[in-house]
Amino acid sequence: MTYRQAILKYRLECIIVLPLVWLGKILGLLKPLKKKHGAFLFFSSADLGGAPKVNAQIANTIKDLNPLIIFSKTPRNNGFATLFDIPGVDIVDLHKKIDNKYLHFINIIYRGIIATWIAQSERPVVFGGECIYFYKIIPHIKKNIPAIELCHLNTWFNYTQTFIKRIDKRIFSTRDVMRQLIAQYRRQGIAEEYYQRIHFIDNYVDIPPRRQNDNSTLQILYVGRGAPQKRVPLIAAIADKMHQAEEPVHFSFVGDVENVIAIENYPFCTFYGNVTDAQQLKDLYHQSDCLILTSAYEGLPLVVMEMMARGKTVLSTNVDGIPDYITHKENGLLITEKDESKIIEQGAALLNWLIHHPEDRRKIEEAAYQYTLLHFSKEVFEKAYRNVFFEYSKYR
Structure with a gap:
Protein backbone atom coordinates (compact mmCIF):
# COMPACT_ATOMS: atom_id res chain seq x y z
CA MET A 1 0.00 0.00 0.00
CA THR A 2 1.35 3.44 -0.92
CA TYR A 3 1.35 6.40 1.46
CA ARG A 4 -1.33 8.13 -0.61
CA GLN A 5 -3.56 5.02 -0.55
CA ALA A 6 -3.11 4.71 3.20
CA ILE A 7 -4.17 8.33 3.74
CA LEU A 8 -7.26 7.93 1.57
CA LYS A 9 -8.28 4.78 3.42
CA TYR A 10 -7.74 6.53 6.76
CA ARG A 11 -9.89 9.54 5.80
CA LEU A 12 -12.69 7.30 4.57
CA GLU A 13 -12.65 5.31 7.81
CA CYS A 14 -12.78 8.50 9.89
CA ILE A 15 -15.88 9.67 8.01
CA ILE A 16 -17.65 6.32 8.42
CA VAL A 17 -17.07 6.04 12.19
CA LEU A 18 -17.64 9.71 13.02
CA PRO A 19 -21.27 9.46 14.31
CA LEU A 20 -20.42 6.66 16.76
CA VAL A 21 -17.24 8.44 17.87
CA TRP A 22 -19.23 11.59 18.65
CA LEU A 23 -21.73 9.51 20.61
CA GLY A 24 -18.78 8.19 22.60
CA LYS A 25 -17.49 11.69 23.25
CA ILE A 26 -20.86 12.66 24.70
CA LEU A 27 -20.86 9.56 26.91
CA GLY A 28 -17.32 10.43 28.03
CA LEU A 29 -18.56 13.83 29.20
CA LEU A 30 -21.43 12.20 31.10
CA LYS A 31 -19.10 9.67 32.78
CA PRO A 32 -15.65 11.24 33.23
CA LEU A 33 -12.70 9.58 34.93
CA LYS A 34 -12.47 10.11 38.67
CA LYS A 35 -8.89 11.42 38.50
CA LYS A 36 -6.48 13.03 36.07
CA HIS A 37 -3.68 11.13 34.38
CA GLY A 38 -0.43 12.45 32.93
CA ALA A 39 -0.15 9.54 30.49
CA PHE A 40 -2.49 7.13 28.74
CA LEU A 41 -0.79 3.85 27.87
CA PHE A 42 -2.42 1.58 25.27
CA PHE A 43 -1.35 -2.05 25.55
CA SER A 44 -2.92 -5.15 23.99
CA SER A 45 -2.76 -7.44 27.04
CA ALA A 46 -0.59 -8.68 29.91
CA ASP A 47 0.27 -11.97 28.21
CA LEU A 48 3.62 -13.66 28.58
CA GLY A 49 6.07 -12.18 26.09
CA GLY A 50 8.80 -9.65 25.53
CA ALA A 51 6.60 -6.73 24.47
CA PRO A 52 4.25 -6.89 27.51
CA LYS A 53 7.28 -7.09 29.82
CA VAL A 54 8.77 -3.94 28.26
CA ASN A 55 5.35 -2.25 28.54
CA ALA A 56 5.30 -2.99 32.27
CA GLN A 57 8.84 -1.62 32.66
CA ILE A 58 7.82 1.62 30.92
CA ALA A 59 4.73 1.98 33.11
CA ASN A 60 6.88 1.51 36.20
CA THR A 61 9.42 4.05 34.92
CA ILE A 62 6.79 6.81 34.64
CA LYS A 63 4.53 5.83 37.53
CA ASP A 64 4.85 9.34 39.00
CA LEU A 65 2.79 10.59 36.02
CA ASN A 66 -0.19 8.61 37.38
CA PRO A 67 -0.58 6.78 34.06
CA LEU A 68 -3.72 4.97 33.02
CA ILE A 69 -3.18 1.65 31.22
CA ILE A 70 -5.88 0.58 28.76
CA PHE A 71 -5.85 -3.10 27.76
CA SER A 72 -7.73 -3.79 24.52
CA LYS A 73 -7.22 -7.42 23.40
CA THR A 74 -8.51 -10.69 24.81
CA PRO A 75 -5.53 -12.23 26.66
CA ARG A 76 -4.27 -15.71 25.87
CA ASN A 77 -2.88 -16.31 29.36
CA ASN A 78 -2.42 -12.95 31.19
CA GLY A 79 0.78 -14.45 32.54
CA PHE A 80 2.45 -11.09 33.19
CA ALA A 81 -0.55 -9.48 34.91
CA THR A 82 1.32 -9.14 38.20
CA LEU A 83 4.01 -7.02 36.50
CA PHE A 84 1.39 -4.31 36.01
CA ASP A 85 0.45 -4.17 39.69
CA ILE A 86 2.35 -0.89 40.11
CA PRO A 87 1.56 1.70 42.80
CA GLY A 88 0.29 4.88 41.16
CA VAL A 89 -0.70 3.11 37.94
CA ASP A 90 -4.38 2.55 37.14
CA ILE A 91 -5.73 -0.06 34.72
CA VAL A 92 -8.89 -0.19 32.62
CA ASP A 93 -9.27 -3.55 30.87
CA LEU A 94 -11.70 -3.07 27.99
CA HIS A 95 -11.15 -6.30 26.07
CA LYS A 96 -14.57 -7.74 26.93
CA LYS A 97 -16.24 -4.64 25.52
CA ILE A 98 -14.16 -3.73 22.50
CA ASP A 99 -12.57 -7.00 21.30
CA ASN A 100 -15.75 -8.49 19.82
CA LYS A 101 -16.16 -8.38 16.03
CA TYR A 102 -19.92 -8.93 16.34
CA LEU A 103 -20.30 -5.82 18.53
CA HIS A 104 -17.72 -3.68 16.74
CA PHE A 105 -19.81 -0.54 17.17
CA ILE A 106 -18.92 -0.62 20.89
CA ASN A 107 -15.24 -0.53 19.94
CA ILE A 108 -15.91 2.64 17.93
CA ILE A 109 -17.99 4.30 20.65
CA TYR A 110 -15.15 3.75 23.13
CA ARG A 111 -12.79 5.63 20.82
CA GLY A 112 -14.89 8.70 21.51
CA ILE A 113 -15.18 7.98 25.25
CA ILE A 114 -11.42 7.59 25.65
CA ALA A 115 -10.69 10.65 23.50
CA THR A 116 -12.85 12.67 25.91
CA TRP A 117 -11.08 11.19 28.94
CA ILE A 118 -7.75 12.19 27.44
CA ALA A 119 -8.96 15.71 26.69
CA GLN A 120 -10.08 16.11 30.31
CA SER A 121 -6.50 15.62 31.59
CA GLU A 122 -3.95 18.42 31.73
CA ARG A 123 -1.18 18.03 29.11
CA PRO A 124 -1.41 14.25 28.85
CA VAL A 125 0.84 12.02 26.75
CA VAL A 126 -0.67 9.17 24.71
CA PHE A 127 1.53 6.11 24.22
CA GLY A 128 1.04 2.89 22.26
CA GLY A 129 3.07 -0.23 22.95
CA GLU A 130 2.46 -2.68 20.07
CA CYS A 131 -1.29 -2.06 20.32
CA ILE A 132 -3.58 -1.57 17.32
CA TYR A 133 -6.19 0.27 19.41
CA PHE A 134 -3.70 3.09 19.97
CA TYR A 135 -3.86 3.85 16.24
CA LYS A 136 -7.67 3.75 16.34
CA ILE A 137 -7.68 6.37 19.11
CA ILE A 138 -5.21 8.99 17.91
CA PRO A 139 -7.31 10.30 14.98
CA HIS A 140 -9.91 11.40 17.53
CA ILE A 141 -7.74 13.19 20.10
CA LYS A 142 -6.75 16.83 19.89
CA LYS A 143 -3.78 17.54 17.63
CA ASN A 144 -1.87 19.29 20.42
CA ILE A 145 -1.83 16.07 22.49
CA PRO A 146 1.44 14.21 21.83
CA ALA A 147 1.24 10.63 20.56
CA ILE A 148 4.23 8.31 21.03
CA GLU A 149 4.63 4.88 19.45
CA LEU A 150 6.83 1.96 20.53
CA CYS A 151 7.53 -0.55 17.77
CA HIS A 152 9.33 -3.90 18.16
CA LEU A 153 8.36 -5.40 14.78
CA ASN A 154 7.52 -4.23 11.26
CA THR A 155 4.15 -6.00 11.29
CA TRP A 156 1.98 -2.92 10.91
CA PHE A 157 4.18 -0.65 8.77
CA ASN A 158 1.68 -0.50 5.89
CA TYR A 159 -1.10 0.51 8.26
CA THR A 160 0.84 2.88 10.51
CA GLN A 161 2.27 4.96 7.66
CA THR A 162 -1.09 6.72 7.79
CA PHE A 163 -0.01 8.33 11.06
CA ILE A 164 3.46 9.55 10.09
CA LYS A 165 2.46 13.19 10.52
CA ARG A 166 0.40 12.55 13.66
CA ILE A 167 2.86 10.49 15.73
CA ASP A 168 5.29 12.79 17.51
CA LYS A 169 7.87 10.12 18.35
CA ARG A 170 8.38 6.66 16.87
CA ILE A 171 10.55 4.59 19.21
CA PHE A 172 12.24 1.36 18.11
CA SER A 173 13.80 -1.31 20.27
CA THR A 174 15.75 -2.94 17.44
CA ARG A 175 17.93 -1.15 14.91
CA ASP A 176 16.96 -3.45 12.06
CA VAL A 177 13.25 -2.58 12.34
CA MET A 178 14.18 1.11 12.56
CA ARG A 179 16.23 0.76 9.36
CA GLN A 180 13.23 -0.86 7.66
CA LEU A 181 11.04 2.13 8.58
CA ILE A 182 13.61 4.58 7.24
CA ALA A 183 13.72 2.58 3.99
CA GLN A 184 9.92 2.81 3.78
CA TYR A 185 10.08 6.59 4.27
CA ARG A 186 12.56 6.85 1.40
CA ARG A 187 10.42 4.72 -0.93
CA GLN A 188 7.34 6.81 -0.15
CA GLY A 189 9.15 10.15 -0.42
CA ILE A 190 8.39 11.22 3.16
CA ALA A 191 9.69 14.70 4.03
CA GLU A 192 13.02 14.84 5.88
CA GLU A 193 11.50 16.57 8.94
CA TYR A 194 9.67 13.36 9.89
CA TYR A 195 12.91 11.39 10.11
CA GLN A 196 13.72 13.48 13.20
CA ARG A 197 10.83 11.81 15.02
CA ILE A 198 12.46 8.36 14.78
CA HIS A 199 14.31 7.23 17.93
CA PHE A 200 16.05 4.10 19.19
CA ILE A 201 15.96 2.93 22.81
CA ASP A 202 17.39 -0.45 23.86
CA ASN A 203 15.33 -2.62 26.18
CA TYR A 204 16.85 -3.51 29.53
CA VAL A 205 17.20 -6.50 31.81
CA ASP A 206 18.38 -6.84 35.39
CA ILE A 207 21.98 -8.01 35.30
CA PRO A 208 22.78 -10.43 38.15
CA PRO A 209 26.32 -11.35 39.24
CA ARG A 210 27.92 -14.08 37.12
CA ARG A 211 27.24 -17.61 38.36
CA GLN A 212 29.15 -20.37 36.61
CA ASN A 213 27.47 -23.70 35.87
CA ASP A 214 29.29 -27.01 35.91
CA ASN A 215 26.79 -29.15 34.04
CA SER A 216 28.08 -32.48 32.71
CA THR A 217 25.22 -32.38 30.19
CA PHE A 376 21.27 -3.34 28.45
CA SER A 377 21.41 -1.01 31.45
CA LYS A 378 18.24 -0.24 33.40
CA GLU A 379 19.52 3.26 34.18
CA VAL A 380 19.96 4.16 30.50
CA PHE A 381 16.51 2.73 29.64
CA GLU A 382 14.71 4.66 32.37
CA LYS A 383 16.48 7.93 31.63
CA ALA A 384 15.61 7.66 27.92
CA TYR A 385 11.91 6.97 28.50
CA ARG A 386 11.54 9.62 31.18
CA ASN A 387 13.05 12.13 28.77
CA VAL A 388 10.48 11.10 26.15
CA PHE A 389 7.47 11.47 28.44
CA PHE A 390 8.58 14.45 30.47
CA GLU A 391 9.40 16.47 27.36
CA TYR A 392 5.64 16.92 26.98
CA SER A 393 4.25 16.36 30.46
CA LYS A 394 3.02 19.04 32.82
CA TYR A 395 5.13 17.35 35.54
CA ARG A 396 8.47 18.22 33.95
Whole structure:
Protein backbone atom coordinates (compact mmCIF):
# COMPACT_ATOMS: atom_id res chain seq x y z
CA MET A 1 0.00 0.00 0.00
CA THR A 2 1.35 3.44 -0.92
CA TYR A 3 1.35 6.40 1.46
CA ARG A 4 -1.33 8.13 -0.61
CA GLN A 5 -3.56 5.02 -0.55
CA ALA A 6 -3.11 4.71 3.20
CA ILE A 7 -4.17 8.33 3.74
CA LEU A 8 -7.26 7.93 1.57
CA LYS A 9 -8.28 4.78 3.42
CA TYR A 10 -7.74 6.53 6.76
CA ARG A 11 -9.89 9.54 5.80
CA LEU A 12 -12.69 7.30 4.57
CA GLU A 13 -12.65 5.31 7.81
CA CYS A 14 -12.78 8.50 9.89
CA ILE A 15 -15.88 9.67 8.01
CA ILE A 16 -17.65 6.32 8.42
CA VAL A 17 -17.07 6.04 12.19
CA LEU A 18 -17.64 9.71 13.02
CA PRO A 19 -21.27 9.46 14.31
CA LEU A 20 -20.42 6.66 16.76
CA VAL A 21 -17.24 8.44 17.87
CA TRP A 22 -19.23 11.59 18.65
CA LEU A 23 -21.73 9.51 20.61
CA GLY A 24 -18.78 8.19 22.60
CA LYS A 25 -17.49 11.69 23.25
CA ILE A 26 -20.86 12.66 24.70
CA LEU A 27 -20.86 9.56 26.91
CA GLY A 28 -17.32 10.43 28.03
CA LEU A 29 -18.56 13.83 29.20
CA LEU A 30 -21.43 12.20 31.10
CA LYS A 31 -19.10 9.67 32.78
CA PRO A 32 -15.65 11.24 33.23
CA LEU A 33 -12.70 9.58 34.93
CA LYS A 34 -12.47 10.11 38.67
CA LYS A 35 -8.89 11.42 38.50
CA LYS A 36 -6.48 13.03 36.07
CA HIS A 37 -3.68 11.13 34.38
CA GLY A 38 -0.43 12.45 32.93
CA ALA A 39 -0.15 9.54 30.49
CA PHE A 40 -2.49 7.13 28.74
CA LEU A 41 -0.79 3.85 27.87
CA PHE A 42 -2.42 1.58 25.27
CA PHE A 43 -1.35 -2.05 25.55
CA SER A 44 -2.92 -5.15 23.99
CA SER A 45 -2.76 -7.44 27.04
CA ALA A 46 -0.59 -8.68 29.91
CA ASP A 47 0.27 -11.97 28.21
CA LEU A 48 3.62 -13.66 28.58
CA GLY A 49 6.07 -12.18 26.09
CA GLY A 50 8.80 -9.65 25.53
CA ALA A 51 6.60 -6.73 24.47
CA PRO A 52 4.25 -6.89 27.51
CA LYS A 53 7.28 -7.09 29.82
CA VAL A 54 8.77 -3.94 28.26
CA ASN A 55 5.35 -2.25 28.54
CA ALA A 56 5.30 -2.99 32.27
CA GLN A 57 8.84 -1.62 32.66
CA ILE A 58 7.82 1.62 30.92
CA ALA A 59 4.73 1.98 33.11
CA ASN A 60 6.88 1.51 36.20
CA THR A 61 9.42 4.05 34.92
CA ILE A 62 6.79 6.81 34.64
CA LYS A 63 4.53 5.83 37.53
CA ASP A 64 4.85 9.34 39.00
CA LEU A 65 2.79 10.59 36.02
CA ASN A 66 -0.19 8.61 37.38
CA PRO A 67 -0.58 6.78 34.06
CA LEU A 68 -3.72 4.97 33.02
CA ILE A 69 -3.18 1.65 31.22
CA ILE A 70 -5.88 0.58 28.76
CA PHE A 71 -5.85 -3.10 27.76
CA SER A 72 -7.73 -3.79 24.52
CA LYS A 73 -7.22 -7.42 23.40
CA THR A 74 -8.51 -10.69 24.81
CA PRO A 75 -5.53 -12.23 26.66
CA ARG A 76 -4.27 -15.71 25.87
CA ASN A 77 -2.88 -16.31 29.36
CA ASN A 78 -2.42 -12.95 31.19
CA GLY A 79 0.78 -14.45 32.54
CA PHE A 80 2.45 -11.09 33.19
CA ALA A 81 -0.55 -9.48 34.91
CA THR A 82 1.32 -9.14 38.20
CA LEU A 83 4.01 -7.02 36.50
CA PHE A 84 1.39 -4.31 36.01
CA ASP A 85 0.45 -4.17 39.69
CA ILE A 86 2.35 -0.89 40.11
CA PRO A 87 1.56 1.70 42.80
CA GLY A 88 0.29 4.88 41.16
CA VAL A 89 -0.70 3.11 37.94
CA ASP A 90 -4.38 2.55 37.14
CA ILE A 91 -5.73 -0.06 34.72
CA VAL A 92 -8.89 -0.19 32.62
CA ASP A 93 -9.27 -3.55 30.87
CA LEU A 94 -11.70 -3.07 27.99
CA HIS A 95 -11.15 -6.30 26.07
CA LYS A 96 -14.57 -7.74 26.93
CA LYS A 97 -16.24 -4.64 25.52
CA ILE A 98 -14.16 -3.73 22.50
CA ASP A 99 -12.57 -7.00 21.30
CA ASN A 100 -15.75 -8.49 19.82
CA LYS A 101 -16.16 -8.38 16.03
CA TYR A 102 -19.92 -8.93 16.34
CA LEU A 103 -20.30 -5.82 18.53
CA HIS A 104 -17.72 -3.68 16.74
CA PHE A 105 -19.81 -0.54 17.17
CA ILE A 106 -18.92 -0.62 20.89
CA ASN A 107 -15.24 -0.53 19.94
CA ILE A 108 -15.91 2.64 17.93
CA ILE A 109 -17.99 4.30 20.65
CA TYR A 110 -15.15 3.75 23.13
CA ARG A 111 -12.79 5.63 20.82
CA GLY A 112 -14.89 8.70 21.51
CA ILE A 113 -15.18 7.98 25.25
CA ILE A 114 -11.42 7.59 25.65
CA ALA A 115 -10.69 10.65 23.50
CA THR A 116 -12.85 12.67 25.91
CA TRP A 117 -11.08 11.19 28.94
CA ILE A 118 -7.75 12.19 27.44
CA ALA A 119 -8.96 15.71 26.69
CA GLN A 120 -10.08 16.11 30.31
CA SER A 121 -6.50 15.62 31.59
CA GLU A 122 -3.95 18.42 31.73
CA ARG A 123 -1.18 18.03 29.11
CA PRO A 124 -1.41 14.25 28.85
CA VAL A 125 0.84 12.02 26.75
CA VAL A 126 -0.67 9.17 24.71
CA PHE A 127 1.53 6.11 24.22
CA GLY A 128 1.04 2.89 22.26
CA GLY A 129 3.07 -0.23 22.95
CA GLU A 130 2.46 -2.68 20.07
CA CYS A 131 -1.29 -2.06 20.32
CA ILE A 132 -3.58 -1.57 17.32
CA TYR A 133 -6.19 0.27 19.41
CA PHE A 134 -3.70 3.09 19.97
CA TYR A 135 -3.86 3.85 16.24
CA LYS A 136 -7.67 3.75 16.34
CA ILE A 137 -7.68 6.37 19.11
CA ILE A 138 -5.21 8.99 17.91
CA PRO A 139 -7.31 10.30 14.98
CA HIS A 140 -9.91 11.40 17.53
CA ILE A 141 -7.74 13.19 20.10
CA LYS A 142 -6.75 16.83 19.89
CA LYS A 143 -3.78 17.54 17.63
CA ASN A 144 -1.87 19.29 20.42
CA ILE A 145 -1.83 16.07 22.49
CA PRO A 146 1.44 14.21 21.83
CA ALA A 147 1.24 10.63 20.56
CA ILE A 148 4.23 8.31 21.03
CA GLU A 149 4.63 4.88 19.45
CA LEU A 150 6.83 1.96 20.53
CA CYS A 151 7.53 -0.55 17.77
CA HIS A 152 9.33 -3.90 18.16
CA LEU A 153 8.36 -5.40 14.78
CA ASN A 154 7.52 -4.23 11.26
CA THR A 155 4.15 -6.00 11.29
CA TRP A 156 1.98 -2.92 10.91
CA PHE A 157 4.18 -0.65 8.77
CA ASN A 158 1.68 -0.50 5.89
CA TYR A 159 -1.10 0.51 8.26
CA THR A 160 0.84 2.88 10.51
CA GLN A 161 2.27 4.96 7.66
CA THR A 162 -1.09 6.72 7.79
CA PHE A 163 -0.01 8.33 11.06
CA ILE A 164 3.46 9.55 10.09
CA LYS A 165 2.46 13.19 10.52
CA ARG A 166 0.40 12.55 13.66
CA ILE A 167 2.86 10.49 15.73
CA ASP A 168 5.29 12.79 17.51
CA LYS A 169 7.87 10.12 18.35
CA ARG A 170 8.38 6.66 16.87
CA ILE A 171 10.55 4.59 19.21
CA PHE A 172 12.24 1.36 18.11
CA SER A 173 13.80 -1.31 20.27
CA THR A 174 15.75 -2.94 17.44
CA ARG A 175 17.93 -1.15 14.91
CA ASP A 176 16.96 -3.45 12.06
CA VAL A 177 13.25 -2.58 12.34
CA MET A 178 14.18 1.11 12.56
CA ARG A 179 16.23 0.76 9.36
CA GLN A 180 13.23 -0.86 7.66
CA LEU A 181 11.04 2.13 8.58
CA ILE A 182 13.61 4.58 7.24
CA ALA A 183 13.72 2.58 3.99
CA GLN A 184 9.92 2.81 3.78
CA TYR A 185 10.08 6.59 4.27
CA ARG A 186 12.56 6.85 1.40
CA ARG A 187 10.42 4.72 -0.93
CA GLN A 188 7.34 6.81 -0.15
CA GLY A 189 9.15 10.15 -0.42
CA ILE A 190 8.39 11.22 3.16
CA ALA A 191 9.69 14.70 4.03
CA GLU A 192 13.02 14.84 5.88
CA GLU A 193 11.50 16.57 8.94
CA TYR A 194 9.67 13.36 9.89
CA TYR A 195 12.91 11.39 10.11
CA GLN A 196 13.72 13.48 13.20
CA ARG A 197 10.83 11.81 15.02
CA ILE A 198 12.46 8.36 14.78
CA HIS A 199 14.31 7.23 17.93
CA PHE A 200 16.05 4.10 19.19
CA ILE A 201 15.96 2.93 22.81
CA ASP A 202 17.39 -0.45 23.86
CA ASN A 203 15.33 -2.62 26.18
CA TYR A 204 16.85 -3.51 29.53
CA VAL A 205 17.20 -6.50 31.81
CA ASP A 206 18.38 -6.84 35.39
CA ILE A 207 21.98 -8.01 35.30
CA PRO A 208 22.78 -10.43 38.15
CA PRO A 209 26.32 -11.35 39.24
CA ARG A 210 27.92 -14.08 37.12
CA ARG A 211 27.24 -17.61 38.36
CA GLN A 212 29.15 -20.37 36.61
CA ASN A 213 27.47 -23.70 35.87
CA ASP A 214 29.29 -27.01 35.91
CA ASN A 215 26.79 -29.15 34.04
CA SER A 216 28.08 -32.48 32.71
CA THR A 217 25.22 -32.38 30.19
CA LEU A 218 24.78 -29.24 28.09
CA GLN A 219 21.46 -27.71 29.12
CA ILE A 220 19.61 -26.17 26.16
CA LEU A 221 16.62 -23.89 26.80
CA TYR A 222 13.84 -22.53 24.63
CA VAL A 223 11.61 -19.79 26.05
CA GLY A 224 8.80 -18.34 23.99
CA ARG A 225 5.38 -18.73 22.48
CA GLY A 226 4.29 -21.58 20.26
CA ALA A 227 3.73 -19.08 17.44
CA PRO A 228 4.45 -20.03 13.80
CA GLN A 229 7.26 -17.46 13.51
CA LYS A 230 9.17 -19.21 16.32
CA ARG A 231 9.36 -22.51 14.35
CA VAL A 232 9.49 -24.61 17.50
CA PRO A 233 9.23 -27.87 15.49
CA LEU A 234 12.74 -27.14 14.19
CA ILE A 235 14.06 -27.03 17.75
CA ALA A 236 12.27 -30.29 18.53
CA ALA A 237 13.90 -31.81 15.44
CA ILE A 238 17.33 -30.63 16.59
CA ALA A 239 16.66 -32.13 20.02
CA ASP A 240 15.66 -35.42 18.40
CA LYS A 241 18.78 -35.44 16.21
CA MET A 242 21.04 -34.82 19.22
CA HIS A 243 19.22 -37.51 21.21
CA GLN A 244 19.58 -40.07 18.42
CA ALA A 245 23.32 -39.29 18.27
CA GLU A 246 23.50 -39.77 22.07
CA GLU A 247 25.14 -36.38 22.54
CA PRO A 248 25.36 -35.10 26.15
CA VAL A 249 22.61 -32.48 25.87
CA HIS A 250 19.19 -31.92 27.39
CA PHE A 251 16.47 -29.67 25.96
CA SER A 252 13.91 -27.78 28.06
CA PHE A 253 10.94 -25.82 26.69
CA VAL A 254 9.12 -22.94 28.39
CA GLY A 255 5.92 -21.72 26.75
CA ASP A 256 2.78 -23.07 25.07
CA VAL A 257 4.72 -25.25 22.63
CA GLU A 258 2.19 -28.08 22.95
CA ASN A 259 0.17 -26.09 20.42
CA VAL A 260 2.73 -26.75 17.67
CA ILE A 261 4.46 -30.03 18.57
CA ALA A 262 3.29 -33.34 20.06
CA ILE A 263 5.25 -33.18 23.29
CA GLU A 264 4.59 -36.85 24.05
CA ASN A 265 6.94 -37.67 21.16
CA TYR A 266 9.84 -36.10 23.04
CA PRO A 267 10.12 -37.91 26.40
CA PHE A 268 13.84 -37.02 26.47
CA CYS A 269 12.93 -33.30 26.78
CA THR A 270 11.41 -31.33 29.66
CA PHE A 271 8.31 -29.20 29.03
CA TYR A 272 7.43 -26.59 31.64
CA GLY A 273 4.48 -24.94 29.88
CA ASN A 274 3.89 -21.27 30.63
CA VAL A 275 6.00 -20.25 33.61
CA THR A 276 4.50 -17.24 35.40
CA ASP A 277 6.61 -17.40 38.56
CA ALA A 278 9.47 -14.93 38.06
CA GLN A 279 11.85 -16.75 40.39
CA GLN A 280 11.28 -20.09 38.69
CA LEU A 281 12.04 -18.51 35.33
CA LYS A 282 15.24 -16.94 36.66
CA ASP A 283 16.29 -20.30 38.08
CA LEU A 284 15.79 -21.89 34.66
CA TYR A 285 17.95 -19.18 33.07
CA HIS A 286 20.70 -19.84 35.61
CA GLN A 287 20.57 -23.62 35.30
CA SER A 288 20.80 -23.56 31.50
CA ASP A 289 23.92 -23.26 29.37
CA CYS A 290 22.48 -22.24 26.02
CA LEU A 291 19.36 -20.55 24.65
CA ILE A 292 18.14 -21.77 21.26
CA LEU A 293 15.92 -19.86 18.82
CA THR A 294 15.01 -20.82 15.26
CA SER A 295 12.66 -17.90 14.51
CA ALA A 296 11.75 -16.94 10.95
CA TYR A 297 11.79 -13.29 12.01
CA GLU A 298 12.60 -11.59 15.27
CA GLY A 299 13.38 -8.25 16.85
CA LEU A 300 15.48 -8.78 19.93
CA PRO A 301 13.58 -11.10 22.28
CA LEU A 302 14.01 -10.18 25.94
CA VAL A 303 14.96 -13.79 26.64
CA VAL A 304 18.10 -13.25 24.52
CA MET A 305 19.03 -10.33 26.74
CA GLU A 306 18.17 -12.29 29.90
CA MET A 307 20.44 -15.17 28.91
CA MET A 308 23.29 -12.94 27.79
CA ALA A 309 22.99 -11.10 31.12
CA ARG A 310 23.72 -14.40 32.83
CA GLY A 311 26.70 -15.18 30.63
CA LYS A 312 24.97 -17.87 28.58
CA THR A 313 25.46 -18.79 24.94
CA VAL A 314 22.68 -17.79 22.55
CA LEU A 315 22.23 -19.94 19.42
CA SER A 316 19.83 -18.22 17.04
CA THR A 317 18.88 -17.95 13.40
CA ASN A 318 20.56 -14.97 11.77
CA VAL A 319 17.39 -12.92 11.27
CA ASP A 320 16.33 -9.27 11.58
CA GLY A 321 17.73 -7.61 14.71
CA ILE A 322 19.61 -10.63 16.08
CA PRO A 323 22.95 -9.97 14.26
CA ASP A 324 22.94 -6.38 15.54
CA TYR A 325 23.67 -7.89 18.96
CA ILE A 326 25.23 -11.31 18.35
CA THR A 327 28.48 -11.85 16.49
CA HIS A 328 29.07 -15.45 15.47
CA LYS A 329 31.52 -17.33 17.71
CA GLU A 330 32.32 -14.07 19.50
CA ASN A 331 29.41 -13.49 21.90
CA GLY A 332 26.98 -16.09 20.54
CA LEU A 333 26.28 -18.48 17.67
CA LEU A 334 24.30 -17.78 14.49
CA ILE A 335 22.48 -20.20 12.20
CA THR A 336 22.88 -18.81 8.69
CA GLU A 337 20.98 -21.46 6.71
CA LYS A 338 17.53 -20.53 5.34
CA ASP A 339 16.11 -23.92 4.36
CA GLU A 340 14.44 -25.57 7.36
CA SER A 341 16.13 -28.95 6.91
CA LYS A 342 19.49 -27.22 6.74
CA ILE A 343 18.66 -25.14 9.83
CA ILE A 344 18.23 -28.42 11.73
CA GLU A 345 21.58 -29.70 10.43
CA GLN A 346 23.48 -26.51 11.20
CA GLY A 347 21.83 -26.07 14.60
CA ALA A 348 22.88 -29.57 15.66
CA ALA A 349 26.39 -29.03 14.28
CA LEU A 350 26.84 -25.81 16.26
CA LEU A 351 25.67 -27.49 19.45
CA ASN A 352 28.21 -30.24 18.81
CA TRP A 353 30.88 -27.57 18.36
CA LEU A 354 29.84 -26.01 21.66
CA ILE A 355 30.15 -29.37 23.46
CA HIS A 356 33.61 -30.13 22.07
CA HIS A 357 35.11 -26.63 22.42
CA PRO A 358 34.64 -25.77 26.12
CA GLU A 359 37.30 -23.03 26.11
CA ASP A 360 35.68 -21.24 23.19
CA ARG A 361 32.33 -21.60 24.91
CA ARG A 362 33.69 -19.89 28.05
CA LYS A 363 35.00 -17.01 25.93
CA ILE A 364 31.60 -16.61 24.27
CA GLU A 365 29.85 -16.60 27.64
CA GLU A 366 32.15 -13.91 29.05
CA ALA A 367 31.80 -11.77 25.92
CA ALA A 368 28.00 -12.05 26.13
CA TYR A 369 28.02 -10.92 29.74
CA GLN A 370 30.31 -7.95 29.04
CA TYR A 371 28.14 -6.90 26.10
CA THR A 372 25.11 -6.83 28.39
CA LEU A 373 26.84 -4.59 30.91
CA LEU A 374 27.53 -2.05 28.16
CA HIS A 375 24.18 -2.09 26.33
CA PHE A 376 21.27 -3.34 28.45
CA SER A 377 21.41 -1.01 31.45
CA LYS A 378 18.24 -0.24 33.40
CA GLU A 379 19.52 3.26 34.18
CA VAL A 380 19.96 4.16 30.50
CA PHE A 381 16.51 2.73 29.64
CA GLU A 382 14.71 4.66 32.37
CA LYS A 383 16.48 7.93 31.63
CA ALA A 384 15.61 7.66 27.92
CA TYR A 385 11.91 6.97 28.50
CA ARG A 386 11.54 9.62 31.18
CA ASN A 387 13.05 12.13 28.77
CA VAL A 388 10.48 11.10 26.15
CA PHE A 389 7.47 11.47 28.44
CA PHE A 390 8.58 14.45 30.47
CA GLU A 391 9.40 16.47 27.36
CA TYR A 392 5.64 16.92 26.98
CA SER A 393 4.25 16.36 30.46
CA LYS A 394 3.02 19.04 32.82
CA TYR A 395 5.13 17.35 35.54
CA ARG A 396 8.47 18.22 33.95
